[in-house]
Amino acid sequence: MSNVFLISCVLFTLFVPSTYAQSCTNYNFTSNNQMSFTSCSDLPYLNSFLHWNYNPSTKTVKIAYRHTKINASTRWVAWAINPTSQGMVGSQALVAYQKSDGKMSVYTSPITSYQTQLQQGDLSFNVSDLSATYINNEITIFATLKLEDFNSTILNQLWQEGPLSGDSPAMHDTAGVNTQSAGALRLLSGQSGTTSTKASSQFNKRNLHGLLNAVSWGIMMPIGVLFARYLKVFSDPAWFYLHSIWQITAYVIGVAGWATGLQLGSESNGIQFTAHRIIGFVLFSLATLQVL
Numbered sequence: 001m002s003n004v005f006l007i008s009c010v011l012f013t014l015f016v017p018s019t020y021a022q023s024c025t026n027y028n029f030t031s032n033n034q035m036s037f038t039s040c041s042d043l044p045y046l047n048s049f050l051h052w053n054y055n056p057s058t059k060t061v062k063i064a065y066r067h068t069k070i071n072a073s074t075r076w077v078a079w080a081i082n083p084t085s086q087g088m089v090g091s092q093a094l095v096a097y098q099k100s101d102g103k104m105s106v107y108t109s110p111i112t113s114y115q116t117q118l119q120q121g122d123l124s125f126n127v128s129d130l131s132a133t134y135i136n137n138e139i140t141i142f143a144t145l146k147l148e149d150f151n152s153t154i155l156n157q158l159w160q161e162g163p164l165s166g167d168s169p170a171m172h173d174t175a176g177v178n179t180q181s182a183g184a185l186r187l188l189s190g191q192s193g194t195t196s197t198k199a200s201s202q203f204n205k206r207n208l209h210g211l212l213n214a215v216s217w218g219i220m221m222p223i224g225v226l227f228a229r230y231l232k233v234f235s236d237p238a239w240f241y242l243h244s245i246w247q248i249t250a251y252v253i254g255v256a257g258w259a260t261g262l263q264l265g266s267e268s269n270g271i272q273f274t275a276h277r278i279i280g281f282v283l284f285s286l287a288t289l290q291v292l
Helices: 002-021 197-230 238-267 274-291
Strands: 039-042 048-055 060-067 075-082 092-098 104-110 126-134 139-146 154-165 182-186 191-193
Touching: 048 075, 048 154, 060 075, 060 154, 075 139, 092 126, 092 139, 104 126, 197 238, 197 274, 238 274
Parallel strands: none
Antiparallel strands: 039 048, 048 060, 060 139, 075 092, 075 154, 092 104, 126 139, 154 182, 182 191
């Protein structure tokens, strides 16, 4: 009993500091960036944190975006705000990564399309004091943003990471948490949260699309074939009615899954899974012919 208690205490002491270390509130900036921030937020995805100071009189916000557990020589990170919508297109991004010579590259990049290569360019607002550090597998982007044309203190923010191709950013993942890393930044209240209802809805639809198709084509259709194969000798003609009803039900569920996939495709501008789509159309066509 005492051994179990001792092990539990050891695990507790190891776990608790690690847990607290993941909170932005007890983080201290060091090195060449001796500064403090009055507000911060633990962003819910991609091991990220945002710290900021906002001056309402000048509409100026100083930010420090921290992206932890990252290899800066193989991955890029970015933080952005979108003045016009909650989506990716229109975002005004700050990008950082480590070049092959070991030096940090940090610059501004306006996102004008889903096929962006994160090219360097001027943003729709003034950015100064832009810099980046890489310490202990953590990239931090520092910047001062002049938000003179913003009429609200609630901003649409996005943050992202992706692979490097040489010394250039490549396309990030288009599934999972990479599609959910967006939310609202409330400059005055010092709060930040995910408000991307559209991203959440698409995530749920994607799960529903996979579930409906798995149940229909992967489970019910094969079981219907087994009904025809093995019940025919025992329950003629009942096997036929059971087989027909089962297959029609499976087909209806499959149609719902297929339609959900079409809706997802229409809502995901610029994101295409060509092979997946072609295979889906071919299988659905063959299944329709089989049912007919």
